[in-house]
Amino acid sequence: xxxxxxxxxxxxxxxxxxxxxxxxxxxxxxxxxxxxxxxxxxxxxxxxxxxxxxxxxxxxxxxxxxxxxxxxxxxxxxxxxxxxxxxxxxxxxxxxxxxxxxxxxxxxxxxxxxxxxxxxxxxxxxxxxxxxxxxxxxxxxxxxxxxxxxxxxxxxxxxxxxxxxxxxxxxxxxxxxxxxxxxxxxxxxxxxxxxxxxxxxxxxxx
Amino acid sequence: xxxxxxxxxxxxxxxxxxxxxxxxxxxxxxxxxxxxxxxxxxxxxxxxxxxxxxxxxxxxxxxxxxxxxxxxxxxxxxxxxxxxxxxxxxxxxxxxxxxxxxxxxxxxxxxxxxxxxxxxxxxxxxxxxxxxxxxxxxxxxxxxxxxxxxxxxxxxxxxxxxxxxxxxxxxxxxxxxxxxxxxxxxxxxxxxxxxxxxxxxxxxxxxxxxxxxxxxxxxxxxxxxxxxxxxxxxxxxxxxxxxxxxxxxxxxxxxxxxxxxxxxxxxxxxxxxxxxxxxxxxxxxxxxxxxxxxxxxxxxxxxxxxxxxxxxxxxxxxxxxxxxxxxxxxxxxxxxxxxxxxxxxxxxxxxxxxxxxxxxxxxxxxxxxxxxxxxxxxxxxxxxxxxxxxxxxxxxxxxxxxxxxxxxxxxxxxxxxxxxxxxxxxxxxxxxxxxxxxxxxxxxxxxxxxxxxxxxxxxxxxxxxxxxxxxxxxxxxxxxxxxxxxxxxxxxxxxxxxxxxxxxxxxxxxxxxxxxxxxxxxxxxxxxxxxxxxxxxxxxxxxxxxxxxxxxxxxxxxxxxxxxxxxxxxxxxxxxxxxxxxxxxxxxxxxxxxxxxxxxxxxxxxxxxxxxxxxxxxxxxxxxxxxxxxxxxxxxxxxxxxxxxxxxxxxxxxxxxxxxxxxxxxxxxxxxxxxxxxxxxxxxxxxxxxxxxxxxxxxxxxxxxxxxxxxxxxxxxxxxxxxxxxxxxxxxxxxxxxxxxxxxxxxxxxxxxxxxxxxxxxxxxxxxxxxxxx
Numbered sequence: 001x002x003x004x005x006x007x008x009x010x011x012x013x014x015x016x017x018x019x020x021x022x023x024x025x026x027x028x029x030x031x032x033x034x035x036x037x038x039x040x041x042x043x044x045x046x047x048x049x050x051x052x053x054x055x056x057x058x059x060x061x062x063x064x065x066x067x068x069x070x071x072x073x074x075x076x077x078x079x080x081x082x083x084x085x086x087x088x089x090x091x092x093x094x095x096x097x098x099x100x101x102x103x104x105x106x107x108x109x110x111x112x113x114x115x116x117x118x119x120x121x122x123x124x125x126x127x128x129x130x131x132x133x134x135x136x137x138x139x140x141x142x143x144x145x146x147x148x149x150x151x152x153x154x155x156x157x158x159x160x161x162x163x164x165x166x167x168x169x170x171x172x173x174x175x176x177x178x179x180x181x182x183x184x185x186x187x188x189x190x191x192x193x194x195x196x197x198x199x200x201x202x203x204x205x206x
Numbered sequence: 207x208x209x210x211x212x213x214x215x216x217x218x219x220x221x222x223x224x225x226x227x228x229x230x231x232x233x234x235x236x237x238x239x240x241x242x243x244x245x246x247x248x249x250x251x252x253x254x255x256x257x258x259x260x261x262x263x264x265x266x267x268x269x270x271x272x273x274x275x276x277x278x279x280x281x282x283x284x285x286x287x288x289x290x291x292x293x294x295x296x297x298x299x300x301x302x303x304x305x306x307x308x309x310x311x312x313x314x315x316x317x318x319x320x321x322x323x324x325x326x327x328x329x330x331x332x333x334x335x336x337x338x339x340x341x342x343x344x345x346x347x348x349x350x351x352x353x354x355x356x357x358x359x360x361x362x363x364x365x366x367x368x369x370x371x372x373x374x375x376x377x378x379x380x381x382x383x384x385x386x387x388x389x390x391x392x393x394x395x396x397x398x399x400x401x402x403x404x405x406x407x408x409x410x411x412x413x414x415x416x417x418x419x420x421x422x423x424x425x426x427x428x429x430x431x432x433x434x435x436x437x438x439x440x441x442x443x444x445x446x447x448x449x450x451x452x453x454x455x456x457x458x459x460x461x462x463x464x465x466x467x468x469x470x471x472x473x474x475x476x477x478x479x480x481x482x483x484x485x486x487x488x489x490x491x492x493x494x495x496x497x498x499x500x501x502x503x504x505x506x507x508x509x510x511x512x513x514x515x516x517x518x519x520x521x522x523x524x525x526x527x528x529x530x531x532x533x534x535x536x537x538x539x540x541x542x543x544x545x546x547x548x549x550x551x552x553x554x555x556x557x558x559x560x561x562x563x564x565x566x567x568x569x570x571x572x573x574x575x576x577x578x579x580x581x582x583x584x585x586x587x588x589x590x591x592x593x594x595x596x597x598x599x600x601x602x603x604x605x606x607x608x609x610x611x612x613x614x615x616x617x618x619x620x621x622x623x624x625x626x627x628x629x630x631x632x633x634x635x636x637x638x639x640x641x642x643x644x645x646x647x648x649x650x651x652x653x654x655x656x657x658x659x660x661x662x663x664x665x666x667x668x669x670x671x672x673x674x675x676x677x678x679x680x681x682x683x684x685x686x687x688x689x690x691x692x693x694x695x696x697x698x699x700x701x702x703x704x705x706x707x708x709x710x711x712x713x714x715x716x717x718x719x720x721x722x723x724x725x726x727x728x729x730x731x732x733x734x735x736x737x738x739x740x741x742x743x744x745x746x747x748x749x750x751x752x753x754x755x756x757x758x759x760x761x762x763x764x765x766x767x768x769x770x771x772x773x774x775x776x777x778x779x780x781x782x783x784x785x786x787x788x789x790x791x792x793x794x795x796x797x798x799x800x801x802x803x804x805x806x807x808x809x810x811x812x813x814x815x816x817x818x819x820x821x822x823x824x825x826x827x828x829x830x831x832x833x834x835x836x837x838x839x840x841x842x843x844x845x846x847x848x849x850x851x852x853x854x855x856x857x858x859x860x861x862x863x864x865x866x867x868x869x870x871x872x873x874x875x876x877x878x879x880x881x882x883x884x885x886x887x888x889x890x891x892x893x894x895x896x897x898x899x900x901x902x903x904x905x906x907x908x909x910x911x912x913x914x915x916x917x918x919x920x921x922x923x924x925x926x927x928x929x930x931x932x933x934x935x936x937x938x939x940x941x942x943x944x945x946x947x948x949x950x951x952x953x954x955x956x957x958x959x960x961x962x963x964x965x966x967x968x969x970x971x972x973x974x975x976x977x978x979x980x
Contacts, residue, residue, distance in 0.1 A: 090279075092286030092363050122364030124279050130364040167365065 018184035019154040022140075026148040026164060026192045033148025034194060036068040037166040041140035041180070043156050049073070049139040056080065057121065057131060059087045064121055064131030066143075068167070073116050073137045080108040088124035095119045095135055120167070130199070132167050157184040168196040211508060215501030216494065223493035227486040234482050242471040243444060246390065247433035250446040253388040253464050257448060260384055264355055264374060265344055271304035272359035272372040281370075282363040285311065290319055297321035297370070308354060308373040312337050314366065326350075333358070336454045337369040345453035346398075346460040347373055353396050353460050355380075356453045376460075390466060396450075397423060398460045423447050423461055435468075442468040507534040511541060518545050521552075564609040567616050568629035573637045573692060576627050577681060580639065586681040587648045589638040590695035591619070591659070594673035594703075596634030607665045612636060614663055615672065622658050623651075635699070637692060645680060645711045652676040652709040675702050676709040722768070726776055727783045729765075734792050739763045741796045742959035743813070745968065746930060747951045747979070749944045754969065756812035758845065758952065759797040760959045761789065777818070786818045787827060794834050794842075800962050802839045809969045814843035814873060822846065823854035828861040832868050843871035845896065859889055866891040873930070878918065887925060895922040899933020899953070906938050916946045923947065940979040955979055 022041060026034045049072035058065045060082040071077055081087055081103055089100040089109075095117025100109045102125075113119065113135040123129035134141075140160075142150035160182050165175040171194065180190050208214035275281055275297075284296040293311060298321040301309040310320040310330070316338065318330035326333070329349045336343050337358040347356035354373035361368045374380070381394040397404040397419070404423045405416070422436045426447035436445035448462040472479075510526055511534070518524035524545045526538040560572040568576075573588075580586050593599065593612075600608040616628045616636060626640035642648045656676065662669045677698025679691045689697075694712040701717070702710035733739045743757040763771040780786040794815050801813045821827040835842045844865055866872055872892045879898035887895075897918055904911050915931070922929045931943045934953030943951055956979070957968060 090363075092282060092367065097286065120363075120365040122362075127277065127362070127364070 018157050020157055020183035020185055021151055021153045021187040022155050022160075022162065022180055022182055023149065023151045023187050023189045024142075024144070024162070024164065024192055025189070026144050026150075026166075026194055028195050029193065033144070033146065034166060034169075034196060035144050035146050035148060036066070037144040037148075037150070037164050037169065037194070038068060038070055038134045038136075039142050039144065039150040039152060040136055040138055040163045040165070041152055041155050041160045041182075042138055042163070043140050043160045043182075045139050049137070051139075051141070054078075057089075057133060058082050059089070059123070059129070062126050062129060064123075064129055067131055068143055069131070069133045070141050070143055071113055071133060071135055072139070073135055074112065074114050075135070076110050076112045077133060078108050078110055081105055085125075087126065087129070089121055090124055091119045091121050091133075093117065093119040096133075118165070118167075134165065151187075155182045157182045162190065164192050164194065166194065166196065168199050170195045170197045210505070212498070212501040212505040215504065216497045219497035219500075220490065220494040224490045227489055231482050231486050235479060238475045238479065239468070239472060242475060243435070243468065246444040246466045246468070246471040247446075249388070249390040250392060250433040250444055250464050250466055253384070253390070253392050253394075254446050254448050254462075256387050257384050257394070257462060257464070260387065261355070261450075264380075265357055268306065268355065268357040268372045268374060269344070269359065271300070271306060272309075272357055272370050275300040275304070275309070275372075276359045276361045276370050282361060282367070285361055285367055286363060293319050294321060294323050301372075304372065306372050307375040308349065310371050310373075311361070312358070312369040312371060314368055332454050333371060337371065342369075343453050345451035346376070347371075347453040348398060348459070349373060352377075353398050358453070391470070392464050392466045395463050395465070396460060397463055404461065419463070423463065427461070433464075436465065440467070444468060444471065504534075507538060511538060514541060514545070518548065523549075562630040564605070565612050565616070565630055567613065567636070568627065570629065570631050570637065570692065573627065573629040573631065573639060574690070576639055577691060580681065583641075583681075585641055585643055587640055587642045587645075588679045588681060588691040588695045589640065589648070589652060590631055590677040590679075590692070590699050591615070591636040591638065591655075592675050592677070592696075592699045593634045594675055599670070603665060603668070603670065610665055611663060611670065611672070614665075615659060615674075618659055618661075619655070622655055631692060631696065635696065637695070639681075645678065648678050648680075649709055649711055652678060656708055674708075675699050677702055677712060678709065679712040723775060723779055726765075726771070727779055727785050730763075730776070730780065730785050731788060733763060733765070734788065738766065739789070739792065740961065741793060741800060742961055743800065743965045744952060744959035745957045745965070746812075746814070747956045749940075749948060749951055754811070754956070756814065756843070756950065757965065758814040758816075758959075759793060759800070760816075761793050762959070781818050781820050786820055787824070790815075790817060790821055790827070791830065791834075794831060798834060798838045798842065800965075801842070803962060804966065804969065805839045807966050807969070809966070810840050811969075812841040812843055812871065813838075814845050814871075816875065817844045817846055819847060819858070822858035822861055825857070825861070828864060831870075832864065835868065835870055841869070841871055843873055843894065845873040845875040846890070846892075847875045855889070862890055866893075874927075876932075878914070887921075892927055894930060894950075895927045896930045896932055896952075897948075902931045902933040902939060902943070902953070903935065905942055906936070912942065915943070915948075919946050919948055934979075937979055944979075951979065 022039075024039045026037045026039075028034055051070065051072065053070075055069070055071045055075045056078045057069050058080045062083060062085070069077065079089055079100055082105070084105050086102045086104050087100070088102050091098055095115045096111070096113050096119045098111050100111070103109060113133060116135045116137045119133040119135060121129075121131040121133060140152045140155050142152045144150040158181070159179050161177060162180040163175050163177045165173075167174055169175065176192060176194055178190075178192070180188060182188055208217070278300070281296045281300065284292045287293070297309045297311060297319065301307075301321045308321060310318055310326065312318050312330075312334045316331070316334040318326050318334055320326055320330070326349060329347070333347055333356070337360075340358075342358055342360060344357040345355075347354045349356075353376045355376055356371055356373040358369045358371045360366050361370055376396050381396070384394045385392060395406050397406055404420045418436060418438050422434065422445060426434065427449060433444050433446040436443045443465045445466070446464040448464070450460045450462055452459050507529060514524040514526045525542055529535060529538075560568060560575070562569045577586075577588070593615075596608070599611070603611070612630060616630075619626070619628050619636065619638060623638065623640055626638050629637045631637035640651075642651060656674060659674050660672050663672050664670075677695040677700070679694035679698055681691045694714075697717055698710050698712035701713055702708065730739070740762050742760050742762050744760060745754040746756040746758060747753070748755045761773055761777075763773075763776060765771050777786070780789050797813045797815050801811065804811055817831075831844075846862070862872055871894060872890065873894035873896055874887070874890060874892045875896050876898045877895050878901050895918070897915060901911055901915050905915060919929045928949040929947075930950035930952055931939075931948050932952050934940050934943065934951040934955045936955060940951055940955055960968065
């Protein structure tokens with residue numbers, strides 16, 4: 001199904017207006033790549049949005065996996081518990097407030113995210129478990145990899161607003177916004193500099 | 207400074223001891239207070255450490271409570287719900303659960319929601335700002351004017367959604383907890399800076415206390431570390447300031463002030479101090495009493511001696527009781543001996559002063575004292591009993607027996623005249639003071655006494671006859687300024703002897719005024735100047751020529767007070783005092799003048815002047831007399847008493863030779879009255895011899911006289927001298943003298959001595975009628 005859609009997209013390219021790829025590299029001042037940053041371009045689009053990665057937030061080894069998950073609006077996200085212990089996943093975010101009360105191993109819950117926005121996830125049992133689901137309403141979205149790279153394909157040419165967000169990015173709204181000139185064809189490479197602040201770690205109790 | 211040795215010693219010793227005690231007490235006090243201060247300081251610092259710990263403990267508790275709250279799912283849900291009422295109730299719930307004073311939340315947008323729903327205003331805004339910049343600050347927060355220990359904790363759900371702040375009031379309860387934990391009962395208080403000044407968090411503050419406290423806090427914050435001394439109106443205290451961290455920033459706006467009153471710190475030592483002071487005072491009192499007693503024992507004998515010396519000075523009895531065997535005791539003993547010796551000597555001196563050393567009879571002074579004592583009593587008489595020819599008697603029997611003689615005489619007197627005081631007036635005179643009824647009675651008593659006194663006296667081996675003359679003088683007669691009675695009595699002895707009597711009462715009239723006569727001499731020169739001393743002339747009648755051819759110039763003194771003074775009175779005095787020279791100069795000059803005046807009146811007469819024997823040997827006088835007679839307008843004669851030349855015969859004779867050589871007539875005056883010497887007649891170149899009136903006056907009475915005068919006239923004629931008879935007062939004598947071949951007659955029969963004026967009258971008459979006296 002997915003493969004089919006991708007194929008469809010590729011076939012459509014020549015038919016549509018010209019578009020280019022945007023390759024973003026996010027590094028900090030020391031040139032160290034920053035992973036797990038969400039890059040979005042709010043370019044006009046049509047049709048349903050689908051991403052190539054699974055809409056899945058697993059709990060494994062007392063951690064959420066992945067740390068940051070980008071999903072389109074209306075996506076149903078699976079919350080499989082791969083641990084032996086139970087988890088109590090919750091979010092008080094305005095985008096999506098929900099609570100998955102204690103569920104056990106190999107149990108999967110599904111939550112639909114029907115509003116764009118950042119949904120911080122926590123586990124009521126395990127304070128150290130933190131993850132973010134970014135609900136977007138644009139197909140032009142990607143997550144930086146370990147090398148800090150994210151590539152968004154087929155972005156309509158012309159100047160487009162580019163937004164880089166990271167939960168710990170030292171910036172207003174944890175996001176850097178800039179305009180990128182998307183070429184009619186080929187790839188535009190955009191380097192973005194950002195700094196992370198230390199996450200608020202839950203302190204050990206006395 | 208001190209008039210008494212005892213006071214001086216006492217003050218010195220007690221003062222020294224007291225000073226030592228003071229130094230010791232002060233040292234002890236200083237050591238104790240320094241120690242107490244040190245102990246309190248370390249205790250305060252320990253208290254400070256305890257507070258730190260307490261602070262940390264409370265912080266941890268608050269933190270724990272806050273974190274617990276921040277993790278509470280329901281709370282987080284409430285926060286997420288954005289429902290402030292729910293949030294408030296949740297906060298209140300947790301506040302109560304944790305037992306804290308105040309809880310509030312701070313939203314990401316700075317919204318402050320307090321558990322009790324009140325608006326924290328600017329305090330809340332300040333805390334909101336603090337939590338946003340510091341994440342999880344803790345420290346003192348000022349809320350509503352009160353200090354709180356506050357801690358903020360982020361709310362993670364799981365990302366930061368706000369902060370929860372727990373605040374615990376830093377009130378007296380907390381301070382009490384700290385005070386209880388401390389080892390010493392310190393007082394803790396929290397001060398915060400309000401309007402630039404430090405003020406206590408709660409309760410009224412007194413301005414008097416505030417100022418030093420503020421200054422102390424500022425000083426402590428300014429770098430002075432550790433505990434220090436704080437002086438307030440309530441007294442000194444040791445204090446420690448601990449700056450408390452503020453939730454809003456590093457600048458301390460709140461401090462903890464730990465205080466411990468020094469008085470309290472010294473309280474445990476009070477007893478010790480009191481004992482030290484008590485011992486000091488007791489020691490001082492003992493030292494005072496001891497030095498007093500010691501100095502008393504040392505100085506009392508000295509005081510006694512001091513008193514004794516004063517008594518001795520006043521001449522009182524001064525015997526010191528010897529108490530000790532030390533130096534002072536020996537001194538007192540020596541003093542007693544000395545005082546006794548002085549007393550003995552004094553008595554001896556007094557005895558000597560009032561007694562005759564030879565006879566041990568009371569002396570003249572003793573008699574005078576008795577007389578002074580009897581001055582007011584009537585009928586007191588003084589008798590002077592003089593041994594006749596005492597010098598001779600003493601020469602025979604010696605001093606010892608002479609004294610014994612007088613003693614025996616005094617004993618006899620004492621026997622006969624009981625109650626009389628008997629003493630020795632002078633070497634040969636005893637004095638007696640006795641009571642009687644009057645001079646006549648006294649005289650009778652004296653004669654009665656003489657009979658027993660003149661009884662032969664046995665002296666040693668020999669028996670001696672004693673002759674006594676008694677002079678008497680009444681004491682009552684004496685008036686101030688007059689002669690003392692003892693002198694009068696002595697004079698009365700002389701008067702008695704002169705009258706060849708055995709006893710006489712002093713005759714003041716007969717005695718005259720020798721002292722007044724002595725003063726005459728000083729008046730003589732003035733008298734000459736004033737004309738009180740004049741010349742009278744007595745004619746010398748030439749029997750053969752039956753005329754007056756010569757005069758004798760005689761000096762006369764009419765004293766303005768005493769009247770006519772006889773030459774017999776003042777001539778001898780003038781001779782004694784040397785005044786005879788100016789008197790003679792005056793007489794000679796006046797005689798020459800008068801001679802010149804008589805000559806001017808037509809009478810050329812020889813004038814005789816008496817020259818004192820004293821002047822004959824005086825070369826000055828000889829020259830002066832020779833010079834004076836140069837201008838005489840007639841012959842000048844010098845009448846010389848034969849005895850006068852005996853003093854310095856050689857020189858006197860030489861001068862007489864010169865006078866004769868110069869044409870001055872020389873007469874031998876008063877021939878026959880003295881020890882007339884034939885050799886004298888031979889030596890003197892005299893032209894005239896004047897027979898003493900004693901012979902002439904008695905010429906008619908005795909054949910012997912007649913013979914003496916006749917032979918004297920013959921002798922003078924044989925030696926080539928004229929003869930003048932003095933004292934011719936009767937015609938009978940004149941006739942006899944004329945018959946004997948006497949040349950000149952002088953006396954009242956011819957004429958008395960008279961002044962020049964009368965002489966001139968007389969000479970005028972004389973010329974008119976030639977006199978006949980035979």
